[in-house]
Amino acid sequence: MAEIQSLETRQAIGRAARENAKRSMHAKVGNVDRDPIALLQQNSAGRVEALVPLRYGRMSVSPFTFFRGSAIIQAHDLAGTANTGIVFPICGDAHLMNFGGFATPERQLVFDLNDFDEVATGPWEWDVKRLTASLAIAGQHMGIARGPISEFVATAVHEYCDRIREYSEYSTLDLWHEIVTFERMIESTDNEEGRRAIIKAREKAEGRTSESMLEKMAAQRDGHWVLQDAPPALFHPGGPNTLLGKDHAWSNTQAWENKLAAAFDDYLGTLSPERRALAGQFALQDVAFKVVGVGSVGTFCLVMLLIxxxxKPLFLQVKEARESVIAQHFTADGLAHQGQRVVTGQRLLQAASDAFLGWTTGPAKRYFYVRQLRDMKISAEVERMNNTLLQGYARLCGWALARAHAKASGKAVEIAAYLGNGDRFAEALTEYAFDYAAQNEKDYETFIKACRSGKLEARSDEDMAADFRV
Incomplete structure (x- = not known):
């Protein structure tokens, strides 16, 4: 059994961390003496070659989409900053679009982190910095003035700090069971507009189920459901619309029977017995390749339709797990199986995780994790928010991130002691957010020049879809 330290000892550890990193030092952006294009090319290695231009195309839309797809660059930069030395599994990509609503296995709608591809052991403040930078970058892209953006950033950081101090007083079990439900969000919102927005989001989420998606994504043929190709976003790996190339193109039926069956059995072995029995009540209908997100474009991602x-359908997403960008720039012990890394990190950080969450090893020794494709999942439409709603959303993200860190680390006492009761951390993070937004703008301009010069190829979804039109 581990030895339990006293609260006084833990508080002393937190205060001592200021010797490693004064709170004012968090204003520094880090090591930006690097080539962003080289880092992106490094991060694109091993992806589906035909989809890399689509990745760059989605990143090229704005400085914000570029930031979403370039977690590798900020991780590199943060490695050049002083850190608190308080480390544990962090999200690794906690920008404001990687929070959202989803249903727990008990059908309760909650708000939480929802992307864990980059989860790895790292300094907790790296997550807070990615969140605050994303608020500044998104706000500037939306044409919002510096004053309101400062308020968004300060709101997120103050909420994070306040909640960490609150959680530092929770018992271990109370903290483990803490959950941010939509009902609690409504109760905590101090304006009617915010409450209406949350209620509307809840109603939208309740309609986003596997059943509602079935006829949009699939069609029946001779009593069998078949996923409908919609390249480049969805296509059969061995079909006429495949983008995988000859080295990766497989016949769907043969792929399932000869390559994926064993991988699926291994995945089932990572589920608890009752959930394994639940999965056994569904039969596979079809498998297709699905392109998702911005930063994930080009990684292997399959969608499985089971009935x-x-x-009644069950859609499972089988998503490739590559080495975390955090692990590439912060040395720490980690799991060798990247799918297991994602699942373990997600289970630690989330208040409640998908009932079908598990991992496996696929063809060509690629690592994968598995989860439901849609289960009342909803993301914020940030670019349609006004200042009032965006400030409220920033507060909710700060709350959810504090809850995730407190649960995953068991170190809320240490972090709270480090933060103290003043505004130094919030002031430093506000300066950091604006300075990193300026750096991101420079990197985006370099990226666009590389695309225009032909050094990088960038193609939009519409351009690629046109290739398949007759």
């Missing part, structure tokens, strides 16, 4: 005896 129960009532003809």
């Amino acid at each position: 129960d005896s009532h003809s």
Whole structure:
């Protein structure tokens, strides 16, 4: 059994961390003497070659989409900053679009972090910095003035600090069971506009189920459901619309029977017995390749359509897990299986995780994790928010991040002691957010020049879809 330290000892550890990193030092952006194009090319290695231009195309839309797709660059930069030495599994990509609503296995709608591709052991403040930078970058892209953006950033940081101090007083079990439900969000919102927005989001999430998606994504043929190709976003790996190339193109039926069956059995072995029995009540109908997100474009991602005896669907996403950008720039012990890394980190950081969350090893020794494709999942439409709603959303992200860190680390006492009761950390993070937004703008301009010169190829979804039109 581990030895339990006293609260006084833990508080002393937190205050001592200021010797490693004064709170004012968090204003520094880090090591930006690097080539952003080289880092992006390094991060694109091993992806589906035909989809890399689509990745760059989605990143080229704005400085904000570029930031979303370039976590590797900020991780590199943060490695050049002083850190608190308080480390544990962090999200690694906690920008404001990687929070959202989803249903727990008990069908309760919650708000939490929802992307863990980059989860790895690292300094907790790296997550807070990615969140604050994303607020500044998104706000500037939306044409919002510096004053309101400062308020968004300060709101997120103050909420994070306040919640960490609150969680430092929770018992271990109370903290483990802490959950941010939509009902609590409504109760905590101090304006009617914010409450209406949350209620509307809840209603939208309740309609986003596998059943509602079935006829949009698939069609019946001879009593069998088949996913409908919609390249470049969705296509059959061995079909006429495949973008995988001859080295990766497989016949769907043969792929399932000969390559994926064993991988799926291994995945089932990572589920608890009752959830393994639940999965056993569904039969596979079809498998297709699905392109998702911005930063994930080009990684292997499959969607599996399964049906129960009532003809009700279950969509599973089988997503490739590559080495975390955090692990590439912060040395720490970690799991060798990247799918297991994602699942373990997600289970630690989330208040409640998908009932079908598990991992496996696929063809060509690629690592994968598995989860439901859609289960009342909803993301914020940030670019449609006004200042009032965006400030409220920043507060919710700060709350959710504090809860995730407190649960995953068991170090809320240490972090709270480090933060203290003043505004030094919030002031430093506000300066950091604006300075990093300026650096991101420079990197974006360099990226666009590389695309225009032909050094990088960038193509939009529309351009690539046109290749398949007759």
